[in-house]
Amino acid sequence: MQTTIVIGGASGIGAATVGVLAAPGHRVIAADLPGAGAEAEVDVTDEASVAALVERVAAEHAGDGGLTGVVNCAGVSTLSRVVDHDVSEWRRVVDVCLTGAFVVLKHAGRHVADGGSLVSLTSLNARQPGTGLSAYCAAKAGLVALTEVAALELAPRRVRVNAVAPGLVVTPLTQPAMDIPGIREGYLENTPLGRSGEPEEIAAAIRFLLSDDAAWITGETLDINGGAHLQRYPDLAGLIDKAFG
Numbered sequence: 001m002q003t004t005i006v007i008g009g010a011s012g013i014g015a016a017t018v019g020v021l022a023a024p025g026h027r028v029i030a031a032d033l034p035g036a037g038a039e040a041e042v043d044v045t046d047e048a049s050v051a052a053l054v055e056r057v058a059a060e061h062a063g064d065g066g067l068t069g070v071v072n073c074a075g076v077s078t079l080s081r082v083v084d085h086d087v088s089e090w091r092r093v094v095d096v097c098l099t100g101a102f103v104v105l106k107h108a109g110r111h112v113a114d115g116g117s118l119v120s121l122t123s124l125n126a127r128q129p130g131t132g133l134s135a136y137c138a139a140k141a142g143l144v145a146l147t148e149v150a151a152l153e154l155a156p157r158r159v160r161v162n163a164v165a166p167g168l169v170v171t172p173l174t175q176p177a178m179d180i181p182g183i184r185e186g187y188l189e190n191t192p193l194g195r196s197g198e199p200e201e202i203a204a205a206i207r208f209l210l211s212d213d214a215a216w217i218t219g220e221t222l223d224i225n226g227g228a229h230l231q232r233y234p235d236l237a238g239l240i241d242k243a244f245g
């Protein structure tokens with residue numbers, strides 16, 4: 001039996017991942033912030049809540065394969081140029097996207113079964129800078145390096161540590177920006193395959209990384225972006241200035 005926790009599982013890519021993974025022989029536990037509507041509550045900025053969730057699920061299923069996978073989809077963003085950036089906003093994004101990811105890998109790494117698989121969500125912005133996105137870009141780039149270090153450290157137990165890096169997927173995280181003139185077009189011009197991604201397309205890659213088909217893949221960040229990493233990110237802050245003056 002496979003048992004996977006999906007953190008950030010109430011919305012967007014996380015919710016799609018819960019749906020794509022659920023199958024006979026695969027138990028999936030969706031976890032998210034209190035009030036978000038997932039079956040389990042967790043806040044990645046609160047280490048005790050992450051530790052409690054991971055320990056509880058591993059203990060509950062210890063006689064049935066244990067905890068075999070953890071997917072961390074928790075993420076937030078903000079938009080502000082470096083020279084204007086509020087430090088508390090910077091810390092909020094880094095706290096969820098980088099420190100939160102570290103806390104998840106720490107406790108998942110302790111309790112996942114030998115041979116298990118951990119997957120984090122980085123972003124196209126880990127390798128492609130976007131104006132106004134300094135905190136998000138820095139956090140997601142840091143998470144790529146963190147994925148590599150954790151992969152080295154957990155390899156002796158055959159625990160694989162990977163990440164997926166989506167380009168634009170329209171979810172509650174990105175929807176607000178889609179109504180600003182020029183932004184959707186800017187993304188599509190940056191995407192050789194000419195469309196945004198579907199949450200299920202990211203979920204399918206996560207399912208692959210959790211599976212034995214990916215048994216020899218670790219320390220990898222998989223770009224899933226219609227080729228957008230080959231081009232230039234749209235000038236988000238410039239387009240927003242143009243729209244709102």
Ligand SMILES: NC(=O)c1ccc[n+]([C@@H]2O[C@H](COP(=O)([O-])OP(=O)(O)OC[C@H]3O[C@@H](n4cnc5c(N)ncnc54)[C@H](O)[C@@H]3O)[C@@H](O)[C@H]2O)c1
Nearest residue numbers: 008011012013043044073074075121123166168169171173
């Ligand atoms: N949508 C995109 O275009 C895109 C592109 C690249 C990367 N990503 C990344 O994919 C992941 C999922 O994004 P999404 O687009 O599905 O966004 P989303 O807003 O739909 O889902 C994010 C989920 O994370 C949860 N969350 C936020 N803070 C949390 C915390 N402290 N603890 C636990 N859960 C928390 C939210 O409640 C929400 O359910 C994020 O890490 C995001 O940065 C998204």
